[in-house]
Amino acid sequence: MxxxxxxxxxxxxxxxxxxxxxxxxxxxxxxxxxxxxxxxxxxxxxxxxxxxxxxxxxxxxxxxxxxxxxxxxxxxxxxxxxxxxxxxGASGTLRVTMSEMTANSGIIPLLPEFRAAYPDVTLELAITDDQLDIEAGEADVAIRGGFELPDSNLVARKVSETDWALYCSQAYAARMGLPTTLDELKNHVLIGGESERNYPGLAVILERAPDVAVTFKSNSATNMFASVRAGIAIGSMPCILADMDPDLIQIFPPAPESLSFTWIVTRPDLKDAPRVRAFIDFFAPRIQALTREYRERPLAARAGQP
Structure with a gap:
């Protein structure tokens, strides 16, 4: 040598x-x-x-x-x-990607606190419902939700579990009534995404009631949820987000199969980098706390519950 x-x-x-x-x-x-x-x-x-x-x-x-x-x-x-x-120590640029729904479920309000704790870390956020290729270097860290993670070489930390269910607005219920059975959904307006697998509550309904059809679709979770809130349609939403809105009504209880998970993922070569470690150690317990706070809230205290 x-x-x-x-x-x-x-x-x-x-x-x-x-x-x-x-x-x-x-x-x-x-x-x-x-x-x-x-x-x-x-x-x-x-x-x-x-x-x-x-x-x-x-x-x-x-x-x-x-x-x-x-x-x-x-x-x-x-x-x-x-x-x-x-x-x-923790410094430099960190490129983070997540969906619009994830960003709006409590991540964005935490950013000032992260900034105060790690002033030398510059976050570059890619808020998109498209999954960027972490292994190819399109982002350093992703917060991802779903039933399961696809096989890959990424390092993942599971941080929460989330129920999904169908919701409509008070205005929609007053105009169209509430379906009481899955079969009655055939007479209602349903909104979905480009892939129903991204919206677990809706995916379960469509599997159980194949005659029920999605009336229109949107490639944006934010637009979907806005359509539900505006009284345009019934849509699948994460309970942790929808149950906090007093104008939304949960139509059916969440099915066990509608449980989805949230992970923070990164590449193996980045997992010990201080800026990545700082992000994971900061956000993982806070996301877990948000989920725990929701689950510990009495059902009657949640908005939109009968």
Whole structure:
């Protein structure tokens, strides 16, 4: 095995054209440069440098190693930068993605507190119902909800469980009445998303009552919920969000199959980065507390309950 300092001597000669120039670049004397080159040649079993009166030049073997040596140099620099980041603590830019529904379920109001606790972390938020590719580097961290996480190499921490159910507004109920059976939903207006799997309460209903149809769809959870609140349609909403709205009525109790989960996910190479660790350690217990507070609230105290 060879010494990285010996490789640096080879790079310095390649760049400077002489052992004297290499010594100046490395901050050592020429004897040290010569000794390091000899050690590298001995370890590799190759002649790498030709010495002559005008200086020094690389042999064909030496020139062939320059690209690999430069790659090692870049890797060493990246490692040094990583160490410095960890030594500095939580700082830098953190790209976080989540759905509109997740953002509106209590995450956004927590941002000022996070900012106060970690002033050196700059959050870049991508609020979208599209799932960005964390493994491809489209974001550093995601807060994701659903029945299950797809198989991947991501590191995930489950932070909450959420029931979903069908809701309508007081105005919709006054105009259209409330369905009392699944079959009666055929006579009502239902709003859904691009994929019903993203809205568990509705997915369960459609599985149990195949004759029931979604009347119209929206690719935005915010628009869907606004349509329900405006009295346009019946829609599937997370109970933790809808039950706090006094204008919304829960039509049927949530089915056991409508339970969804929330995870905070990141890449394995980022899980121990201070800025990522700070985000997870800050938001995970607070999301859990929001869910616990909702579940401990008496049913009669929740808005929209009969």
């Amino acid at each position: 060879f010494d990285w300092n010996d490789v640096k001597a080879l790079l310095a000669v390649a760049r400077g054209g002489s052992t004297a120039a290499a010594a100046r670049e490395l901050g050592v004397n020429q004897t040290t440069v010569a000794r390091r080159l000899e050690a590298l040649e001995r370890d590799l079993g190759l002649r790498l440098v030709e010495r002559h009166q005008a200086g020094a030049s690389l042999t064909e073997a030496g020139r062939g190693l320059v690209a690999d040596a430069e790659a090692m140099e870049r890797a060493a620099l990246a490692m040094r930068n990583t160490v410095e980041v960890h030594q500095r």
